[in-house]
Amino acid sequence: MSADVILEARDLVKHYPIKTGIIRRTTGHVRAVDGVSFDLHAGETLGVVGESGCGKSTLGRLLMRLEEPTSGSVTFEGVDMYTQRGAAMRRLRRDIQIVFQDPYTSLNPRKTVGDIVGEPFDIHPSVAPKGSRRRKVQELLDLVGLNPEHINRYPHQFSGGQRQRIGVARGIALSPKVLICDEPVSALDVSVQAQVVNLLEQLQKDLGLAYIFIAHDLAVVRHISDRVAVMYLGKIVELGDETQIYDHPIHPYTQALLSAVPVPDPSEKGKRVQIRLTGDVPSPANPPSGCRFHTRCWLAQTLCPLAADGSGSIPPQCSQEIPELVTHDDGAGSHEAACHFARTLEA
Amino acid sequence: MANESHPAPGPLVPENAKASATYQGSLDSITFGEGSALPLNKPVSSGKDRGIVGTNVLPAKHAWTPVDGRLLSVTDLMVEFRTREGVAHAINGVSFTLDQRETLAILGESGSGKSVTAQAVMGILDTPPGYVTGGSVEYCGVDLLRLAEKSRRHVRGAQISMIFQDALSSLNPVFPVGWQIAEMFRVHRGMNKTDALEKAVGLMERVRIPAARERVKAYPHQFSGGMRQRIMIAMAIALDPAVLIADEPTTALDVTVQAQIMDLLKELQDESGMGLILITHDLGVVANVADRIAVMYAGRLMETAPVGPLYAEPRHPYTIGLLESVPRLDSKLGETLPAIGGLPPNLLAMPTGCPFNPRCRFAVEKCWTGTPPPLTPLVDDDSRATACWLVDDPSVRGEGQIAATGGAR
Numbered sequence: 001m002s003a004d005v006i007l008e009a010r011d012l013v014k015h016y017p018i019k020t021g022i023i024r025r026t027t028g029h030v031r032a033v034d035g036v037s038f039d040l041h042a043g044e045t046l047g048v049v050g051e052s053g054c055g056k057s058t059l060g061r062l063l064m065r066l067e068e069p070t071s072g073s074v075t076f077e078g079v080d081m082y083t084q085r086g087a088a089m090r091r092l093r094r095d096i097q098i099v100f101q102d103p104y105t106s107l108n109p110r111k112t113v114g115d116i117v118g119e120p121f122d123i124h125p126s127v128a129p130k131g132s133r134r135r136k137v138q139e140l141l142d143l144v145g146l147n148p149e150h151i152n153r154y155p156h157q158f159s160g161g162q163r164q165r166i167g168v169a170r171g172i173a174l175s176p177k178v179l180i181c182d183e184p185v186s187a188l189d190v191s192v193q194a195q196v197v198n199l200l201e202q203l204q205k206d207l208g209l210a211y212i213f214i215a216h217d218l219a220v221v222r223h224i225s226d227r228v229a230v231m232y233l234g235k236i237v238e239l240g241d242e243t244q245i246y247d248h249p250i251h252p253y254t255q256a257l258l259s260a261v262p263v264p265d266p267s268e269k270g271k272r273v274q275i276r277l278t279g280d281v282p283s284p285a286n287p288p289s290g291c292r293f294h295t296r297c298w299l300a301q302t303l304c305p306l307a308a309d310g311s312g313s314i315p316p317q318c319s320q321e322i323p324e325l326v327t328h329d330d331g332a333g334s335h336e337a338a339c340h341f342a343r344t345l346e347a
Numbered sequence: 348m349a350n351e352s353h354p355a356p357g358p359l360v361p362e363n364a365k366a367s368a369t370y371q372g373s374l375d376s377i378t379f380g381e382g383s384a385l386p387l388n389k390p391v392s393s394g395k396d397r398g399i400v401g402t403n404v405l406p407a408k409h410a411w412t413p414v415d416g417r418l419l420s421v422t423d424l425m426v427e428f429r430t431r432e433g434v435a436h437a438i439n440g441v442s443f444t445l446d447q448r449e450t451l452a453i454l455g456e457s458g459s460g461k462s463v464t465a466q467a468v469m470g471i472l473d474t475p476p477g478y479v480t481g482g483s484v485e486y487c488g489v490d491l492l493r494l495a496e497k498s499r500r501h502v503r504g505a506q507i508s509m510i511f512q513d514a515l516s517s518l519n520p521v522f523p524v525g526w527q528i529a530e531m532f533r534v535h536r537g538m539n540k541t542d543a544l545e546k547a548v549g550l551m552e553r554v555r556i557p558a559a560r561e562r563v564k565a566y567p568h569q570f571s572g573g574m575r576q577r578i579m580i581a582m583a584i585a586l587d588p589a590v591l592i593a594d595e596p597t598t599a600l601d602v603t604v605q606a607q608i609m610d611l612l613k614e615l616q617d618e619s620g621m622g623l624i625l626i627t628h629d630l631g632v633v634a635n636v637a638d639r640i641a642v643m644y645a646g647r648l649m650e651t652a653p654v655g656p657l658y659a660e661p662r663h664p665y666t667i668g669l670l671e672s673v674p675r676l677d678s679k680l681g682e683t684l685p686a687i688g689g690l691p692p693n694l695l696a697m698p699t700g701c702p703f704n705p706r707c708r709f710a711v712e713k714c715w716t717g718t719p720p721p722l723t724p725l726v727d728d729d730s731r732a733t734a735c736w737l738v739d740d741p742s743v744r745g746e747g748q749i750a751a752t753g754g755a756r
């Protein structure tokens with residue numbers, strides 16, 4: 001393990017049973033996360049992007065051990081997370097915290113802001129002894145840009161952006177080393193979203209936090225991330241630093257995803273390479289054989305001479321062999337992608 | 348096609364449209380049962396009045412003809428919500444126009460009044476608590492606000508149609524989608540079942556649903572989010588409306604599917620020449636599809652402009668702030684995003700003066716008092732208008748030009 005790797009995920013798998021009929025017999029599995037490996041370095045931000053249902057939130061919950069994996073391991077500072085019990089696990093939990101997507105539903109409406117932000121101290125009283133609680137919570141509120149005097153207010157008395165700040169305050173209460181942010185700004189308006197993104201970056205600088213930043217907005221992810229993982233149907237299909245992924249993508253899915261993002265500049269209209277994926281993401285209960293992307297892959301179709309006539313044929317490798325996440329040349333260097341034919345996009 | 352008239356015969360509300368209690372459905376919304384019939388009929392504007400109540404009646408076969416290509420002309424629209432907490436001034440004098448083949452984007456953040464504007468144009472405002480208290484909505488030269496409900500019904504769906512923000516939940520889960528589309532033709536055109544179902548297949552093909560004929564009997568849950576959105580679009584264009592209002596049609600969808608849906612709307616518009624009002628908060632979507640943009644804030648238009656000039660040189664401080672605060676896909680800028688501080692105002696307690704003043708970094712004394720700055724055409728370009736006292740101030744213009752380059756400073 002390299003010196004500054006703080007969290008290491010190896011072959012993480014989470015399958016949810018599909019139960020049908022009156023006797024709730026298991027008739028299949030949703031392969032929400034299906035073999036995910038990556039390293040997270042201390043103090044860095046790893047962005048995770050992908051279409052809805054590709055397994056981003058499940059991955060986040062696994063890293064928090066809010067769920068047990070079907071198989072695979074997560075090592076935090078050299079300690080295997082899934083084998084820890086009792087006090088040892090509680091100590092681990094202090095170091096990994098989460099901020100949830102929806103600022104409107106993730107906070108208990110019957111609790112005051114003070115109760116919500118101070119909640120982690122109930123589980124870990126040693127961090128903030130009884131007498132110092134209130135002051136600690138007020139410091140946290142101040143840190144995330146909320147008025148410390150509002151400690152007795154309820155969530156409904158705050159706007160969406162402010163509620164997200166409450167969630168962040170709770171997330172950092174125990175001074176974690178890793179903060180998992182699951183779509184922390186998706187429900188917010190542009191002007192308020194920028195405020196929360198800035199807050200997260202400031203906190204990272206001040207507290208040395210590492211972030212797993214899950215989002216479907218690719219521009220926000222670029223802004224905040226050092227490295228980016230692109231997921232498709234439970235697997236990472238491309239992993240690299242921010243410039244590699246955005247300026248030199250080599251996986252055809254990443255290329256399609258980026259080209260679908262509308263750029264807020266009308267003078268660019270018609271100038272960018274446009275790749276339109278047809279159809280929808282297949283069901284993770286029954287993922288395609290071989291490369292999971294082969295049913296929608298535009299590159300595979302152009303690789304087969306027959307495909308041009310609409311026959312829809314693709315190289316047999318694509319439908320038969322699962323591509324591994326391995327290093328490929330990206331034109332400006334190299335990074336990892338899971339595609340038999342990974343290559344830079346010729347504009 | 349745009350000026351063809353299709354009066355609706357027979358019952359306007361399908362019996363089963365209101366059958367299921369949870370169903371907020373599209374049939375209901377497009378045929379719009381009773382609901383907005385208002386008892387009083389004098390257009391007064393203050394106190395405990397009922398707002399503008401239309402009484403004019405048009406012949407059912409009225410021929411709707413755009414005047415010089417102009418479909419819609421909204422002038423000084425005012426809408427308020429009378430709630431227990433007080434009167435919320437949701438729309439405070441909004442004016443815009445829409446021509447044939449044109450795409451007008453109404454851009455604004457949550458709560459700025461986009462949906463309410465659309466509801467007022469459609470005549471489906473939730474009354475009470477919502478009342479139109481001023482202005483006019485002219486469609487082909489006729490003020491819809493002064494039309495009796497009976498006549499307005501001939502306009503909804505057939506002339507001006509709408510795709511709703513919560514479209515994905517507004518299909519009726521217990522009926523096959525083909526049946527729901529066919530119902531449009533049965534109700535509005537008096538077609539028989541077989542013909543209507545045949546039309547439904549045609550429409551599903553028009554919105555590019557693969558294997559439409561086989562899937563006409565499928566239920567909504569058997570379709571993906573993107574496919575359900577296509578079905579909603581099919582229903583909205585079923586009667587060949589001249590105006591289509593799309594309220595956040597892709598907000599709930601992934602970018603890949605969003606791109607498909609925006610392409611589809613564009614193709615449909617090219618085919619039929621309809622005018623499109625696209626309501627959104629996404630600056631990226633707008634840049635790619637709109638001809639003109641109206642930027643909305645606290646129930647007012649802050650700036651209107653053709654799309655190119657607006658992005659090349661935003662002139663209103665709010666627009667400048669918005670363009671600065673979007674992160675860019677094509678470059679990683681400095682660590683801090685230039686955010687607009689603060690929050691949109693509470694509509695129950697609007698600040699005096701310019702509604703943007705508490706968040707505006709340019710605000711001067713004048714901004715804090717008196718009436719808000721009116722939306723005024725620019726002296727150097729009358730295709731654009733802004734509502735700001737400092738529109739010609741060199742420092743505002745300078746920062747607008749910086750914002751246009753992606754906020755790099």
Ligand SMILES: Nc1ncnc2c1ncn2[C@@H]1O[C@H](COP(=O)(O)OP(=O)(O)OP(=O)(O)O)[C@@H](O)[C@H]1O
Pocket residue numbers: 428430435437455456457458459460461462463464473476477512694
């Ligand atoms: N039925 C209602 N009763 C009271 N107030 C309402 C009602 N409908 C809308 N409003 C208020 O009118 C204002 C404008 O609402 P509108 O739904 O048009 O906003 P929007 O810009 O479309 O926002 P969003 O993107 O969140 O839907 C808001 O402040 C809203 O709270």
Ligand SMILES: Nc1ncnc2c1ncn2[C@@H]1O[C@H](COP(=O)(O)OP(=O)(O)O)[C@@H](O)[C@H]1O
Pocket residue numbers: 016017030031032051052053054055056057058059284
């Ligand atoms: N508790 C669960 N039971 C069954 N399926 C689940 C459960 N949680 C998630 N899934 C499925 O796993 C897949 C990935 O889900 P999720 O990680 O929530 O996706 P997203 O990328 O949208 O956050 C989806 O198909 C989802 O329906």
Ligand code: SF4
Pocket residue numbers: 252253291292293294295297298299300317318323338339340341342
């Ligand atoms: S392996 Fe084949 S199907 Fe998969 S992404 Fe690469 S080219 Fe496409």
Ligand code: SF4
Pocket residue numbers: 663664665701702703704707708709710711714720734735736737
């Ligand atoms: S009128 Fe004043 S407060 Fe309003 S946008 Fe212009 S400068 Fe800012």
Ligand SMILES: [Mg+2]
Pocket residue numbers: 056057183
């Ligand atoms: Mg999620």
Ligand SMILES: [Mg+2]
Pocket residue numbers: 461462512594
């Ligand atoms: Mg709305």
